[in-house]
Amino acid sequence: MIKTDALIIGAGPTGLFTAHQLKLIGLDCEIVDNLDKIGGQCIELYPDKPIYDIPAVPECTGEELTNNLINQLKPFDIKFHLSERVDEVKKDGEKWIVKTNKGTSFTTPNVIIAGGVGSFEPRKFSVEGHEKFENKSILYSIKDKNIFKGKTVSIFGGGDSALDWAVELANNCNVNLIHRRDEFRGAQATVDKVHELTKSNKINLFTKFQLKKINGSSKIESIDIEDDNKKIKNLKTDYVLGFFGLIMQLGPIASWGLNIDKKTVEVDTEKFETNQKGIYAVGDICNYPGKLKLILSGFHEGALAARACFKLAKPNEKYRFEFTTSSKAIKKRLGVKSD
């Protein structure tokens, strides 16, 4: 069980800056995020899109903002638990016990939810009966490509993941690539490669088709795909892979006893605390009168929540407000020289 002063859920800009604020005032923290990388929506949804409303930063991309925030955290040793989703938050006396889907558990007086619009999950197929094959012969990510060797694999999607895997698996599998339109959104070089492999019959390409039906009882035998004119084709297949990008789900947060309204968590505007003592919500996921879903609001909310954490993490000490320009204690934490 990991002991920490505060656990942050979400490694987006708000979670990162909240960590900075906690460390600055002398508290420990660890961060959990369901994505495999730091940055949240900034990295997953718009790494290349310019942002124009970060104070004192006239223009930066989601990726640049993330890198700057990571740099700002450099003086501190912060443990990130990536590719882990917090599934359970339970009261234990004055503390909270937090458990992730990978079995990591924490004990902490403070839990700060900086979860954006929830956790990113792969978009799944919607056809009937897909659930029973999921994680067996219907997959949304690939851990071991060797299981496909010599098999027929039907790949759905038009982005880089779908195209990259189609090209890769064409080496030693029978690949069907199915996409809802003629254009692909993957990198041009990969798109060219797919067309080349289609010409040499290494990839069977079906555009303007979507999955209609899965046939088979204990294992998949074939799938029916349908085009815009309702024409149906039957394809024999062993595996079905779906690469439709990620969607955001509020997920387990909904079951932690918090006041939730339209996928957001109600907080006060002094501590950004929820209806549960020691659980805070900051950034896009919190809601209060006048809430703006801006990154800069998340920074402010995180700074205040961090101060509120101090009281529960160090009940016998008094929090003193200090500036980074003058405080010796803060400079020591930052590892910079005091005058």
Add this chain to the structure above:
Amino acid sequence: MAKITYIEHNGTKHTLDVQNGLTVMEGAVQNNIPGIDADCGGGMACATCHVYVKEDWFDKINKKSEGEDDMIDQAYEPKKNSRLSCQIIVSDDLDGLVVDMPGKQT
């Protein structure tokens, strides 16, 4: 101003006046119409304001934005008449527009 009808997947109809200049997405969200999530707030980054535009309207409204189809690839059950409602700007010409909402957004 345009009268826009939003039809939920269960058939419930909501007809309301939406101000010119707003998007069809904003018209729904500001009036608490269920069925449109708009997680990214109109940035064309999430595909959770996905709607089906009635066929007779599809060619009359503004064409898809660059990159809109890339996002629709990632929507729930995309069809030929799929659009992201954050990319449809309301004007008097849209008076009478009808959009159907998908079974779900996420």
